[in-house]
Amino acid sequence: MIAEIGHFTLILALAVALAQMTVPMWGAHIRDARLMSFGDSAAVAQFGLLIISFLALTHAFVTSDFSVLNVVQNSHSEKPLIYRISGVWGNHEGSMLLWVLILGLFGSAVAVFGRNLPATLRANVLGVQASIAVAFLLFMLFTSNPFERVDPAPFDGQGLNPILQDPALAFHPPFLYAGYVGFSMAFSFAVAALIEGRIDAAWARWVRPWTLAAWMCLTLGIAMGSWWAYYELGWGGWWFWDPVENASFMPWLAGTALLHSALVMEKREALKVWTILLAILTFSLSLMGAFLVRSGVLTSVHAFAVDPDRGIVILGIMMFFTGGALALFAWRAGTLRQGGLFAPLSREGGLVLNNVLLSVACATVLVGTLYPLALEGVTGEKISVGPPFFNMTFIPLMLPLLLAMPFGPLMAWKRGDLRGVAQRLAFAAGFAVLFTVIVAAMTGPGPWLAPICAALGLFVLFGAITDLLSRARFGDVSRGEFLRRVVSLPRSAYGTALAHAGIGIMVLGIVGTSAYQSEKIVALKPGETAEVAGYQLLFKGIQPTKGPNYSEQIATFEVTRDGAAVTTLLPSKRLYNAPPQPTTEAGIYAAWTGDLYVALGDEQPSGAVSMRLYFHPLVRLIWLGAVIMFVGGAISLSDRRLRVGAPQRARSRPAAVPAE
Amino acid sequence: MLLWVVLSVLTAGVVGLLLRGYRSADADAAGAARADVAVYADQLQQIDSDLGRGLLSAVEAESARAEVGRRLLNRAAAADGPVVSGGPGTGSEQLxxxxxxxIPVLALALYVALGSPGLPNLPHEGRTRDEAARNQVDAMVARVEERLRAAPEDGNGWDVIAPIYLRMERYGQAAEAFANANRLLGETPKRLAGFAQAEILANNGIVNANAKLAAERLLSAEPGRVDARMWLALANEQDGQFDKALSDYRGLLNAPQMSPAMKEAIEVRISAVERLARGDVVPAPGPRLGPGMAPPGGAAEVPASPADQQAMIEGMVARLAARLQGDGKDPAGWVQLMRSYMVLGRMSDAAKVLADARQALSGDAGALEQVNKAATEMGVDGAAKDVSKK
Known part of the structure; x- marks a missing residue:
């Protein structure tokens, strides 16, 4: 019965979304406040219904109700509870339900927290948002219904792909989807503004928090996926330029550009056309990611719906929304008035440079992802555009971006003083070079590009600190005054600095692990020792054990360094019961300087076990950087100014700002 | 029924929420129109605070202020029409x-088209493999039956379902299905044997005229078939033709394909018939007897019948009882034995076990306590008495 309630609420959500799509937009058209406010309650009701639906499916998974087809196909009674829950979104139908749930979450957030928006804008945004929900709900109900039942019910399910049974992967999709779907808000705002024909600085202020929230979640989601690939796939790599990874990376690049161009639009009313276009394209790229992984075009862990028909429906949805929005855009673009002017060397100029580089980088990734697919579709020839392509095209675009990054926040609006900024950054640059020279001298030779990139990473990190210091006027004022200023800096300033610092830290991790990693492939018998990066690993042997739904071969390594015991590593290979599939669990020891990483291979006829030993210097900084970016975004999001505009607030607290 | 109540309440709640939101909305028009003005006012304040911090020079601040001021003016110039609160007659109420x-009609229509309101929850816990297998067979049978109701002359349908009925111990239906299949598709030895077996089992072991006829046809189609000869012998025995029956049975004993078990069964019949011939009273053979009585598909495909399961359980219980007789210092074993008897419905045996256990465990207070507690929980006779005595 509970599954049926979930099914019904999903259908009811569709009916409510249809009303939410039409009534408030008509209300905005005839400027009827009550019709417009209908959108608010509809958005909340829709979200509530989707929650019930989602909980109902979760209930079916948790109780292993195999009368629900989706549970049969993707779960198993032996699975531990957490993976029975994460199994809800570990498949096509359930992940679509999560998708529409998050869509509903953002819609209801606009209804609840969007009181500072003009009523017509809010009504139109909710209407557009509901139209996206309608498309996906129809898609779900008619091609991918998670509540389809089987009667008679089979006794047990087919299980979840074991390599998805992992904590990082349990939470990777919700964040990723929050990112993808969050960009639908930017899209809805853009389309709503185009419908109203009113696109101004205030619009940019209103769209920013939603874009920022989506961007944060996407950042964390991508980082979790990368972290999972690092320790679960057993190759020690953290990014593969796999089309599925690219599918999530492209919206990130476009969304990052959008965050920055919206800033220009808010401050100067410039880049209007471009910002609107980015808002549309960012969401289109999110939809394209969904299309790529669900159409069967790609084969990967993520390709859980290898069904061309569904793919075509998603393609249709994507074309409808992108095409419709772009047509509206073309129709309205002529009416947009020119915004503020600025010199090339200015904050705006820096942000434009950022946008150009990020967009070109995004286009590069798009070409590298789609070209092989298109070629295969046209000629049937299979080519692989691997890391070499991306390293040759993407990295040269990122180097100038990193170099320019510390300059941006320090430049003045309209007309910047490059010389003055360069002077302020001299310390940061000097420190970066000094550090790099010292470290390069200690580590010995590596690729020639590595020290340059490392220096850039440090420059970005120190540049972010410089930005904060100069905002607090370090050196110009007394120490007490300086401290007071540090404390009272707006949160968005901290957010910017943290996010930029996170990039710098991530770059350091990337350089460290790409240029200086040590790798060894050996075959050891019990009692033998191998050495990597100064660590001695004594292979003690392999023990079989049993997990809740798998059997496991655990190898034991005593790790020592210069005779002193360091740790014991326990890499393993698992064989899951249902479906019977092997996975590798790497043994990882996190030292300050990097990760010692052991992955087991196969047993050789001689009795030796082949294994791969790695030392990845600084690799954790990659994910640490992503987390810092997330935190920076969160701090920025809590900034008072992103909430401003609520008239009541402005009336009741007219003096809320002088402290700053 | 409960489902429909829940769905109605949900729908009513949602519609109520939507209508309430609509009714209570006041024309927040003035505030909404000022939303962007608030943003620009904030930007002006920001310029002031940046100036105060020294992040902007006075000239820069002035031009920035002028810019924001222009936006404010633009805003005022492009004043929108007033936002109204749609009253009666504007069409909004109708919309x-x-x-x-x-909303409710569409949701209901779609749900009726897509949903399966009749299916209950089926959590994995509490389900057993047998039930699942039986469910599958039941559903298959139901589908075939439905087809046969629509097309009763479909011989293949009868042919498919007949052996399944036989395995499900629905002998009457099995016999009818075999008869239909024979009639529609023509007789084959397999179907004839199936019919005879089903007919005999349906009649509690009596070989009636139909079964006898089928056995005779079977024998003429495949001379020497032991199952057919066995049934004919039984028919003779039941008809009182003991001499014929005896010679049939004896002939069977020498047949080449007889297994020791079958021979043993036949010898039992022989001695019974000999006694019957002398006028003694002997128990009638049960419905399940003799060779050829095993279902045609062989035992491996068949889910263990309840009788077989019962036999298996009783064997296990007997072994446990024997072990406890030898070594009685096992309270858990005693409790298990007691529980087994209770499940089997053998209350007096359970009470006896309790007595035995108390004797075997006397002196071990903890173990006694455990046994007594379990006995009270299960409601074994004599358990309460003992507890009250304490």
Whole structure:
């Protein structure tokens, strides 16, 4: 019965979304406040219904109700509870339900927290948002219904792909989807503004928090996926330029550009056309990611719906929304008035440079992802555009971006003083070079590009600190005054600095692990020792054990360094019961300087076990950087100014700002 | 029924929420129109605070202020029409009213088309493999039966379902299905044997005229078939033709394909018939007897019948009882034995076990306590008495 309630609420959500799509937009058209406010309650009701639906499916998974087809196909009674829950979104139908749930979450957030928006804008945004929900709900109900039942019910399910049974992967999709779907808000705002024909600085202020929230979640989601690939796939790599990874990376690049161009639009009313276009394209790229992984075009862990028909429906949805929005855009673009002017060397100029580089980088990734697919579709020839392509095209675009990054926040609006900024950054640059020279001298030779990139990473990190210091006027004022200023800096300033610092830290991790990693492939018998990066690993042997739904071969390594015991590593290979599939669990020891990483291979006829030993210097900084970016975004999001505009607030607290 | 109540309540709740939101909305028009003005006012304040911090020079601040000021003026120039609160007669009530009707109707129609309101929850816990297998067979049978109701002359349908009925111990239906299949598709030895077996089992072991006829046809189609000869012998025995029966049975004993078990069964019949011939009273053979009585598909495909399961359980219980007789210092074993007897419905045996256990465990207070507690929980006779005595 509970599954049926979930099914019904999903259908009811569709009916409510249809009303939410039409009534408030008509209300905005005839400027009827009550019709417009209908959108608010509809958005909340829709979200509530989707929650019930989602909980109902979760209930079916948790109780292993195999009368629900989706549970049969993707779960198993032996699975531990957490993976029975994460199994809800570990498949096509359930992940679509999560998708529409998050869509509903953002819609209801606009209804609840969007009181500072003009009523017509809010009504139109909710209407557009509901139209996206309608498309996906129809898609779900008619091609991918998670509540389809089987009667008679089979006794047990087919299980979840074991390599998805992992904590990082349990939470990777919700964040990723929050990112993808969050960009639908930017899209809805853009389309709503185009419908109203009113696109101004205030619009940019209103769209920013939603874009920022989506961007944060996407950042964390991508980082979790990368972290999972690092320790679960057993190759020690953290990014593969796999089309599925690219599918999530492209919206990130476009969304990052959008965050920055919206800033220009808010401050100067410039880049209007471009910002609107980015808002549309960012969401289109999110939809394209969904299309790529669900159409069967790609084969990967993520390709859980290898069904061309569904793919075509998603393609249709994507074309409808992108095409419709772009047509509206073309129709309205002529009416947009020119915004503020600025010199090339200015904050705006820096942000434009950022946008150009990020967009070109995004286009590069798009070409590298789609070209092989298109070629295969046209000629049937299979080519692989691997890391070499991306390293040759993407990295040269990122180097100038990193170099320019510390300059941006320090430049003045309209007309910047490059010389003055360069002077302020001299310390940061000097420190970066000094550090790099010292470290390069200690580590010995590596690729020639590595020290340059490392220096850039440090420059970005120190540049972010410089930005904060100069905002607090370090050196110009007394120490007490300086401290007071540090404390009272707006949160968005901290957010910017943290996010930029996170990039710098991530770059350091990337350089460290790409240029200086040590790798060894050996075959050891019990009692033998191998050495990597100064660590001695004594292979003690392999023990079989049993997990809740798998059997496991655990190898034991005593790790020592210069005779002193360091740790014991326990890499393993698992064989899951249902479906019977092997996975590798790497043994990882996190030292300050990097990760010692052991992955087991196969047993050789001689009795030796082949294994791969790695030392990845600084690799954790990659994910640490992503987390810092997330935190920076969160701090920025809590900034008072992103909430401003609520008239009541402005009336009741007219003096809320002088402290700053 | 409960499902429909829940769905109705949900729908009513949602429609109520939507209507309430619509009714209580006041024309927040003035505030909404000022939303962007608030943003620009904030930007002006920001310029002041940046100036105060020294992040902007006075000239820069002035031009920035002028810019924001222009935006404010633009805003005022492009003043929108007033936002109204749609009252009666504007058409908004009708629009919302239509939505309030369409939402439930559409949802209900779609749900009836897509949902499966008849299916209950089926959590894995509490389900057993047998039940699942039986469910599958039941559903298959139901599908075939439905088809046969629509097309009763479908011989293949009868042919498929007949052996399944036989395995499900629905002998009457099995016999009818075999008869239909024979009639529609023509007789084969397999179907004839199936019919005879089903007919005999349906009649509690009596070989009636139909079964006898089938056995005779079977024998003429495949001379020397032991199952057919066995049934004919039984028929003779039941008809009182003991001499014929005896010679049939003896002939069977020498047949080449007889297994020791079958021979043993036949010898039992022989001695019984000999006694019957002398006028003694002997128990009638049960329905399940002799060779050829095993279902045609062989035992491996068949889910263990309840009788077989019962036999297996009783064997296990007997072994446990024997072990406890030898070594009685096992309270858990005693409790298990007691539980087994209770499940089997052998209350007096359970009470006896309790007595035995108390004797075997006397002196071990903890173990006694455990046994007594379990006995009280299960409601074994004599358990309460003992507890009250304490």
């Amino acid at each position: 919302v009213g239509a939505a309030a009707v369409i």
